[in-house]
Amino acid sequence: MSMLKDWINKGRLKSPWVVHFDCGSCNGCDIEVLACLTPVYDVERFGILNIGDPKHADVLLVTGTVNHRNKHVLKNIYDQMPEPKAVIAMGACGLTGGVFREAYNVVGGVDKVIPVDVYVRGCPPKPEAIIDGVVLALEKVKAKLEAAG
């Protein structure tokens, strides 16, 4: 049984499927996310897949400012992901609300709505930083798993 558990834990670290949610970003961050999939960066070599279905995903990657309208959608997507899962907030807007943080309709960063594991800063962050963020999220998942035994 423990061998199966070891294999499952190994799989968790080697196959993070990412669902990307755009909370009203300017598309700068989103283009950088898609750049990770191109032959130059090729995130699939780490087993990372950009998946469209939150029910299949392990990592939620959020870009853009959270506002009062889409915070429910963000929460809904987070709740649809089965455990274990990690959340990455990306870009200046995803971290704090960015230049829009004082607008009347803006809630602020992603962490005001759901718990965030990793913050990737930049406007927009470079693809290398995004890949680093996913790797860091995996280390967090690993630490959580080890703490849980």
Place this chain on the structure above:
Amino acid sequence: MGKLLLATLAVFLAPIVGGLIAGIDRKITARLQSRFGPPILQPFYDVFKLLGKAPMIMNPWQVLTVWVYLLSSMLTVFLFFMGSDLLLIFFVMTIGAVFFVMGALSTQSPYAQVGAQRELITMLTYEPLIILVFVSIAMVTGSFKVSEVFAYGKPLLYQLPLMFIVLGYALTIKLRKSPFDISACHHAHQELVRGVLTEYSGPQLAIIEIAHWYDVVFVLGLCALFWATSAPGMIILLVVTYFAELVIDNVTARMTWKWMLQSVWCWGLALSVLNLLWLYAG
């Protein structure tokens, strides 16, 4: 007794072979797109991860249907290596495929519904072709039994070259490759989310993936029947066929179900009739 042993062994080895084929598939696909690609063992990592995810079940039907799908796929491989009747194998395979669609239809998600309808249409497309392939094999060997094909002594490919192309259509659809990946394409986020697989998650998705590996082994087994006389010939035929599948997958775009039905039935039926007439006349 020897047959029983072989078939049992095949049931245990098929997921390993199927997973490795999926891994090599992803690697070669990546290389064709000038990427480095994931490790060969990536499909196993994916499946073990999915087995460890918390279950998120919509209704009891979903659990039942994935298990029936897995069992029927295992039974298909078992019967095939037992040298059993091709028609019986076909019906067992169909039961699994229908249950898989039923599980998707039992949920409320419009994406799963659309994917399930499309999966039904793909079944409608490839099933007559597979039946025609079986009929032509029976016309040549005089029996529907897999064991009779191995006892026949000559490669079927000489007499059924066009039927092999028809089986290639069915193989492309069954492997969910472009241009026929309309029911569960993982590139079609905006169109389908994940189509027929949308509402399956965690362990259920892992079981579906394993059942799919059994299906791949079975369909490649069908291709191997066309060169049943020597093992090296069989392997060369399978490698060439699978590589052709990968090239077709990478050079074509996802098409619509109407295009699929029209082109596959027109070409498939025309090639079948030609080959059967040739057999009948010769």
